[in-house]
Amino acid sequence: MKKILSLILAAALTLSLTGCRNDPSDSSADSSAPDSADSGLTEGSAEANTTDNDNSQNGSTVILSNPVKKTTNGDIDMEAALSYETNFDTLKTELAAREVDLSLPVSLNARENENTMEVFNYLKSIYGKQVLSAQQQMDLSNTYEDLVFYNAAGDIPAMKGFDFIFTTGSYSSRDMIDAAIKWATESGGLVTFTWHWNVPRDVDNPDLGWAFYMERDGVTIDNFDPLKATTPGTKEYEVAVHDIDLIASYLQEMESHGITVLFRPFHEASDGWFWWGLQNEDKKMIKEGTYPETYQRLWYMMFDRLENYHKLSNIIWVWNGQSKFCVVDPNTYDIAGVDYYASKEDHSPLVSQYEKLADYTYEGKMLALSECGYIPDPQQCADENAMWLYYMVWNGDFIYKDISFDGTPSPNEERLNNDLIKEYFANEHLVTWNDLPEFRFGKKETPNPIVVWEYFKD
Numbered sequence: 346m347k348k349i350l351s352l353i354l355a356a357a358l359t360l361s362l363t364g365c366r367n368d369p370s371d372s373s374a375d376s377s378a379p380d381s382a383d384s385g386l387t388e389g390s391a392e393a394n395t396t397d398n399d400n401s402q403n404g405s406t407v408i409l410s411n412p413v414k415k416t417t418n419g420d421i422d423m424e425a426a427l428s429y430e431t432n433f434d435t436l437k438t439e440l441a442a443r444e445v446d447l448s449l450p451v452s453l454n455a456r457e458n459e460n461t462m463e464v465f466n467y468l469k470s471i472y473g474k475q476v477l478s479a480q481q482q483m484d485l486s487n488t489y490e491d492l493v494f495y496n497a498a499g500d501i502p503a504m505k506g507f508d509f510i511f512t513t514g515s516y517s518s519r520d521m522i523d524a525a526i527k528w529a530t531e532s533g534g535l536v537t538f539t540w541h542w543n544v545p546r547d548v549d550n551p552d553l554g555w556a557f558y559m560e561r562d563g564v565t566i567d568n569f570d571p572l573k574a575t576t577p578g579t580k581e582y583e584v585a586v587h588d589i590d591l592i593a594s595y596l597q598e599m600e601s602h603g604i605t606v607l608f609r610p611f612h613e614a615s616d617g618w619f620w621w622g623l624q625n626e627d628k629k630m631i632k633e634g635t636y637p638e639t640y641q642r643l644w645y646m647m648f649d650r651l652e653n654y655h656k657l658s659n660i661i662w663v664w665n666g667q668s669k670f671c672v673v674d675p676n677t678y679d680i681a682g683v684d685y686y687a688s689k690e691d692h693s694p695l696v697s698q699y700e701k702l703a704d705y706t707y708e709g710k711m712l713a714l715s716e717c718g719y720i721p722d723p724q725q726c727a728d729e730n731a732m733w734l735y736y737m738v739w740n741g742d743f744i745y746k747d748i749s750f751d752g753t754p755s756p757n758e759e760r761l762n763n764d765l766i767k768e769y770f771a772n773e774h775l776v777t778w779n780d781l782p783e784f785r786f787g788k789k790e791t792p793n794p795i796v797v798w799e800y801f802k803d
Contacts, residue, residue, distance in 0.1 A: 450662075452662065478503050478720075513592070514545075536604055615667045621640060623668065690760065
């Protein structure tokens with residue numbers, strides 16, 4: 346089911362977006378850097394930089410990763426970035442040889458970070474017992490979602506979803522990063538990031554614009570080969586390395602604040618609406634047994650650069666390939682997610698989606714409803730044994746509809762209402778903001794922690 350994003354990108358993109366949701370025709374979406382140029386899981390990796398960093402909240406120890414090298418104008422130092430290359434064969438061999446330990450994050454660096462371990466252990470402690478509430482944010486100038494929940498229940502979701510969408514390509518906005526830091530440190534809420542990764546529509550002529558949809562509203566990606574994005578010496582590879590390292594620098598900034606990020610790259614890869622997804626030609630090659638594992642190479646290169654090159658310690662990895670043909674090594678993800686947008690009102694726990702995801706996911710991994718259009722009934726989730734780790738509803742009109750003259754939003758009655766919000770938020774099986782413990786990374790400011798909505802007023 347192809348998605349229609351509920352936000353409008355700047356005119357420079359030439360691509361109108363309206364929220365990350367599926368096509369109705371398909372109900373499921375799907376300066377210390379090392380110089381080694383041939384490195385696998387451990388080979389050529391620099392030692393992690395462990396620093397006693399007094400967190401602004403409580404002085405906890407924060408593990409600082411290898412700083413991303415940048416030029417004097419603040420861009421990625423491509424000479425340094427290109428000096429490191431992922432050795433896919435070595436990486437996969439070493440990953441396969443490592444025992445899968447479900448009690449610990451897959452990131453060896455994260456295991457040394459007290460803040461990340463605190464969040465990971467909390468997620469493990471609630472999994473199977475409670476569902477964590479989450480809300481996607483997009484248009485930060487009009488984030489009325491919090492107000493809808495707060496006005497109805499005096500509470501808001503426990504986790505916010507952000508996006509690196511505006512940080513790369515023809516954009517250079519850091520608003521999402523600033524908002525995530527503000528939310529975590531001032532309200533103590535959890536953070537997840539996805540990445541609608543804009544790449545040149547024509548890698549030989551970037552002036553034509555950037556996009557992440559293969560085709561939308563007459564705008565197409567005509568000359569950007571995903572396989573070449575993992576092939577050194579190509580233009581696509583230089584774009585990919587630059588952008589991954591730029592994202593790494595933002596993740597490092599959040600790491601320095603003690604913030605753990607549930608990171609969900611390359612989402613909804615089961616179909617070809619995004620450039621990293623399975624295109625028709627990919628599916629043909631899969632049937633023929635000649636598929637070059639393009640998706641897997643993208644995933645492994647991302648994982649390798651963030652884990653082994655930059656040594657980031659604040660990532661909990663969320664794999665959202667949502668297809669058995671996109672399966673990756675279980676030592677590269679902590680959580681498996683599926684995105685699902687029902688074509689009509691559906692507050693059920695989506696048991697069939699839960700079971701389908703479990704079927705192609707490594708047994709014992711936490712399962713999440715990483716995007717959805719309707720809040721699942723937490724009591725039904727418990728009664729029908731479909732206890733998602735979290736659900737994350739999309740933003741905008743998935744939550745609110747009319748805005749009054751004084752700026753008060755009204756719930757979109759086609760999707761939820763005040764009574765439903767009160768009932769669900771009061772249920773013992775749902776974790777809301779009020780239910781969260783106080784983590785090391787930030788204080789829980791009461792009673793109304795709508796700091797993202799206030800972001801542009803400051």
